[in-house]
Amino acid sequence: MRQRILAPLGVTVLAAALLVAANQSAQAADTLLSQGRPALASSVENGEAPAVAAVDGRPDTRWGSQWADPQWIRVDLGATAAITRVVLHWETAYAKAYQIQTSADGAAWTTILSRTGGAGGTETLTVSGSGRYVRLLGTQRGTGYGYSLFEFQVFGTSSATPQPTDGPGYVHASPPVTGVVPSTATPPAQNPPVTHREFQANCSVSRTNLNDDPIVFPRLPGASHSHTFMGNRTTNANSTLETLQAGGTSCITPGDKTGYWMPTLLNGDQAVQPDGPQVIYYKSGVIDYRSVRPFPPGLRYVVGSPAATLDEFRYAPGAVEGFECGNSAFNWDIPATCPAGTQLNVRYAAPSCWNGLHLDTPDHKSHMSYPVNGVCPASHPVAVPMIEFKMAWPVSGNMSAVRFSSGRGYSFHYDVYNVWDPPTLAALVRHCINGGLQCNPRGFDLYKPERGAALNENYELP
DSSP states (O other): OOOOOOOHHHHHHHHHHHHHHHHHHHHSSOEEOOTTOOEEESOOSSTTOOGGGGGSSOTTOOEEOOSSSOEEEEEEEEEEEEEEEEEEEEOSSOEEEEEEEEESSSSSOEEEEEEESOOOSEEEEEEEEEEEEEEEEEEEESSSSOOEEEEEEEEEEEOOOOOOSSSTTOEEOSSOOOSOOOOOOOOOOOSSOOOOOEEEEEEOEEEEEEOOOTTTSTTOTTOSOOEEEEEBTTOOTTOOHHHHHTSOBOBSSTTBOOEEEEEOEEETTEEEOOOSOEEEEEEOOSSOGGGOOOOOTTOEEEESOTTOOHHHHHTOSSOEEEEEETTEEEESSOOSEEOTTOOEEEEEEOOOEEOSSEEEOTTSSTTEEOOBTTBOOTTSOEEOOEEEEEEEEOOOEEOTTEEETTBSGGGOOEEEEOOBOHHHHHHHIIIIITTTOBOOTTSOOTTOGGGOOSSOTTSSOO
16 A cells, blocks of 8 residues: 555645755754765665655655564765754654664664654754764654655764765766756556566676676776676776777677676586576666666666675665575575576666766766656756666576675676667667667567567667
8 A cells, every 4th residue: 555645735845844954954063964875774665665765855755664663764874974963854654752873884773862752744853973874763653654754864074075076986978968857757648558668688698707897996907706797798807988899799789889797606616607698678767768868888887786785785776676596586695495497587777867977986886876756866867778687597406505706695786887889779778768668689579569670680770
């Protein structure tokens, strides 16, 4: 059951409350530290109420929990901070009893405020504490629903040193894409209805067991854990856009020379490689699929983290279906056993909103963002294709020795270095994503054959 209690007037009131909070922040010595930071929650009510929606600065999005006690939401401030104030903007479903806690590592928590008798609405709490992580722990709900927060705002003073946006590690787009306003439109209904907005890139393994990563460790051969590479056949630590453009590809579509790579799967000490072409989806991550634009040449980023915890993998902002084999699905670590003859599969979606300014940033993530409720945030207004890895490894039976070169199953992550031929990628995005089709690598929708294909029988532009 979806929680839709608040009338439109409530959103207007909340917008005013957010403005007041912002003015208070400007007048005080403290700073709003939580907005736009990574957030994690104990549970999510539905796919439209993620934890990140409570720190996005928007009055029309929210985090909603399951209808049980206790529940929590935490925000990672990125560095140790002195916390002076917390502002909670509740929807109708609020916390009657809760705690505000801080932590240096996200594991050990110190309670800096306890409250009973909460009444919801907008609560401004004066606190004193320090930590990198701040958590709201709800212990008693005020309604029969879960907990529902429009905004979870943390104020204070951070120890982080502001980073320049033009220093080492920043790769600028040339030209930048500016003046874009995220689309909030809903495409008109069609007959037959639009059910997919995607095309496939089918790419086989191109290089194996190479301890290189030209995004995270450029020009440092052997500095990374072992990777399995797909797509471009020349990817190595010294790769650049120019060298990759001159390389070959293991993808079915000759125009896709993108470098895709992920940690190598190991069974004991034996590497296990995906067999045959793997499915890499290019989808719309936003509701208005007509607004999606092709990647710029040289855009690169990392999806997930080798240091992720199980919860961070499970509750990542994008769609994560986890691991499956046989009839076992939605596992957040590699299953202990898989039926003989089956394959281990994983699906993990990438962010699909770009800031329009940088092809890469020092953390290889900040220039990209996930949509919130199907709309790109104002900080990352350019909707680009949402890549989704669907990988399959031929391993089954006793899986106790199966792991990635980066660690446990939830350390799974992947890298993308875009080297598509621009006209080919533009044709596929326009025909399949903007056109609302479910396309194969040729840009052909088997269920709507009358719409034709974007590429010819050789997977090239006609």
